[in-house]
Amino acid sequence: MAPALLDVTDLACRRGGRQVFDRLSFVLGAGELLALTGRNGSGKTTLLRALALLVRPDAGTIRWHGAEIRAEPETWRGRLAWLGHLEGLKGDLSVRENLLVAERLRGAPPAEDRLDGALTAFDLAGLAARPVRILSAGQRRRVALARVVLSQAPLWLLDEPLNALDVPAQAAFRSALQNHLAAGGLAIAATHADLGLPAARALELGVAPSSTSPPGGGEGHETHEP
Amino acid sequence: MTGFIALVARDLRLVWRRPGDVAVVLAFFVVATVLFPLGIGPESNLLARIAAGVLWCAALFASLLSLDRLFAADYEDGTLDLLLLAPWPLELAALAKCLAHWIVTGLPLAVLAPFLGIAFGLDRPSLWALAATLFVGTPTLSLIGGLAAALTLGARRSGALLALLALPLCVPTLIFGAGAIETLAAGESFTTHLAILGALALVALATTPWAMAAALRQAGE
Numbered sequence: 001m002a003p004a005l006l007d008v009t010d011l012a013c014r015r016g017g018r019q020v021f022d023r024l025s026f027v028l029g030a031g032e033l034l035a036l037t038g039r040n041g042s043g044k045t046t047l048l049r050a051l052a053l054l055v056r057p058d059a060g061t062i063r064w065h066g067a068e069i070r071a072e073p074e075t076w077r078g079r080l081a082w083l084g085h086l087e088g089l090k091g092d093l094s095v096r097e098n099l100l101v102a103e104r105l106r107g108a109p110p111a112e113d114r115l116d117g118a119l120t121a122f123d124l125a126g127l128a129a130r131p132v133r134i135l136s137a138g139q140r141r142r143v144a145l146a147r148v149v150l151s152q153a154p155l156w157l158l159d160e161p162l163n164a165l166d167v168p169a170q171a172a173f174r175s176a177l178q179n180h181l182a183a184g185g186l187a188i189a190a191t192h193a194d195l196g197l198p199a200a201r202a203l204e205l206g207v208a209p210s211s212t213s214p215p216g217g218g219e220g221h222e223t224h225e226p
Numbered sequence: 227m228t229g230f231i232a233l234v235a236r237d238l239r240l241v242w243r244r245p246g247d248v249a250v251v252l253a254f255f256v257v258a259t260v261l262f263p264l265g266i267g268p269e270s271n272l273l274a275r276i277a278a279g280v281l282w283c284a285a286l287f288a289s290l291l292s293l294d295r296l297f298a299a300d301y302e303d304g305t306l307d308l309l310l311l312a313p314w315p316l317e318l319a320a321l322a323k324c325l326a327h328w329i330v331t332g333l334p335l336a337v338l339a340p341f342l343g344i345a346f347g348l349d350r351p352s353l354w355a356l357a358a359t360l361f362v363g364t365p366t367l368s369l370i371g372g373l374a375a376a377l378t379l380g381a382r383r384s385g386a387l388l389a390l391l392a393l394p395l396c397v398p399t400l401i402f403g404a405g406a407i408e409t410l411a412a413g414e415s416f417t418t419h420l421a422i423l424g425a426l427a428l429v430a431l432a433t434t435p436w437a438m439a440a441a442l443r444q445a446g447e
Binding site: 049052054055056074075077078080082084085086087088089090091092093097101102104105106107108109 | 228229231232236239243244302303304305307308309310311312313314315447
């Protein structure tokens with residue numbers, strides 16, 4: 001295993017009076033992919049949002065290179081690429097404009113030169129001038145994935161990245177993810193479908209039977225896929 | 227700073243793509259104020275006396291009209307998450323949204339108001355004063371309205387709730403804005419009123435971005 005870049009220890013999150021997960025720990029090194037699995041409502045999205053600091057964890061630490069990320073939240077946010085349930089695209093802007101705006105909102109300089117590469121990777125070159133409002137769900141998902149690739153962030157947080165993607169788009173996503181990992185990037189993806197990457201490690205989140213968690217045991221357990 | 231400018235530019239571009247949203251606000255302002263001279267009749271003394279109050283109230287309502295979409299649109303399509311995840315302060319993002327709102331509502335209202343003032347029989351110095359007070363006072367309305375919009379994000383019937391939250395907070399601005407024209411009519415200088423309006427805008431500028439950012443983080447959870 002590569003030396004740990006991201007070190008999550010004893011993370012706990014309560015939402016609406018329910019313990020979503022408790023004493024969750026995992027480490028992730030450069031070039032590693034973590035697949036979050038589990039039933040609906042098992043806390044996959046909450047864990048991703050907690051890692052992005054969109055949800056405040058109740059306990060536990062999240063360290064990057066050994067330093068607690070909450071000490072410098074803005075630096076941490078700069079290291080993330082986010083793909084949520086919602087694509088975060090403006091329907092009235094074109095595909096190209098959406099990607100450029102998203103890059104500038106990250107405080108990055110204009111990315112025109114890298115933009116074409118990201119568009120081509122997801123077969124969006126022909127759609128670049130179209131307003132996002134007229135795109136299909138799968139096409140929107142591809143635009144959002146192109147945004148993730150364009151960000152060049154070291155850690156990708158992906159919530160159901162394969163949703164609505166057709167077979168060629170899934171292949172494009174896999175190859176983009178593989179390139180990212182090969183370049184030393186990290187990725188955490190919540191997914192029901194098989195990501196199709198042999199190197200993926202899996203973290204299964206369980207649903208607590210009641211609002212109280214069993215004593216002495218974490219709810220998440222880590223498995224290595226063969 | 228790149229992000230701040232990009233956000234203002236994005237919001238202006240979105241408005242440009244759908245100019246109807248702003249046109250409705252400005253049309254509401256025109257129609258609402260023009261109804262008063264029609265309803266009260268051609269009593270020019272009375273009209274000139276109530277003009278400032280009517281125009282200021284109408285400007286207040288008009289700027290509230292478009293505020294419920296200020297953060298709601300970003301909340302619904304997921305771009306609010308991207309703002310929350312941007313590696314620069316959310317306070318600045320909230321400020322950028324309010325600035326864009328002011329450019330497309332407050333500024334046109336300040337430009338339109340003197341022309342409507344003519345219908346009320348205001349004299350030339352009063353028309354200038356009206357534009358000046360609106361120019362200095364409307365940023366406060368955008369900021370306070372933005373705070374109310376952030377607080378009511380995700381709530382049902384947020385439009386009515388937003389008005390209930392924002393209107394009482396806008397009372398000082400309304401009093402000094404409308405009061406400036408009355409002072410001028412009494413033959414005195416209105417610079418004190420203008421200075422107080424400026425001070426109110428600065429207080430709003432110094433406090434609301436933090437409150438907006440806290441409310442947006444809460445909505446993002």
